[in-house]
Amino acid sequence: MFSIYETYLKSKGNFTPDEIALIRSLAITKTLHQHEYFLKEGEQMKFYAFICKGCLRNYIVDENGDQHVLKFAMENWWAGDRDSLISGIPSVIYTDALEDCELIMFAKDTFDKLCQEIPALAVMIDTLFHRSYVSSFKKIHEAVILSNQQKYDNFKQKYPALIDRVPFHMIASYIGITTETLFQLHNDQTN
Secondary structure: OHHHHHHHHHHHOOOOHHHHHHHHHHOEEEEEOOOOEEEOOOOOOOEEEEEEEOEEEEEEEOOOOOEEEEEEEEOOOEEOOHHHHHHOOOOOOEEEEOOOEEEEEEEHHHHHHHHHHOHHHHHHHHHHHHHHHHHHHHHHHHHHHOOHHHHHHHHHHHOHHHOOOOOHHHHHHHHOOOHHHHHHHHHHHHO
C-alpha cells in the first residue's frame, strides 16, 4: 500500500530515497470497512490520513438529524477534518467510509516533525492546504450563484469518478439541491 503513497509523493515533489525511507518507516496503515467511521463529531482528529483505496465523505448532522455532505475524498486525496487536526479542537464533522478503504496515516506530531526535516513534504502540505482553501471558497461561491443545473454539471465535470460511486442523495446534499431535483436533472440529460 505504501507504494501508492510513494508514487503520490514523487508526483508532488523531489524526495530523496532516504526521505522516502524515513516517511515509510513512520507510516501507519489502516483499513476501514464500508460505513465505518474514521472520525466522529466531538472527537479530535489526531492523524494525517491519505487515501490509497476507497472513498470517504465528510458531513454534518443538523438539529433535525439530516445529514449535509461537505466533501468526498477518494484515492490520492487526504481525509478528515483539517481544522480539528491543526487546531486540536474537537471535530464538528463526521467522516465515514462509503467503500472499503485503505489509508496511510501519520500521527500529527510525527508528520509535523517530518515536515521540518523534509522541506519537500512541507511545501507539498502547504500547497495542499492552499488548494483546499481555494476549493472551499469556490464551492461556497458556486452554491450561491449557480443554478441547480450548473451545480450538477460542475460536479460531473470536476468529479466524474464519483458519479457512479456515490449515491445520488449524497451528491444532491453536496451540491445543495434535493434528491428529486437531481434525479430530474439527470433524467433530462440522459433522455
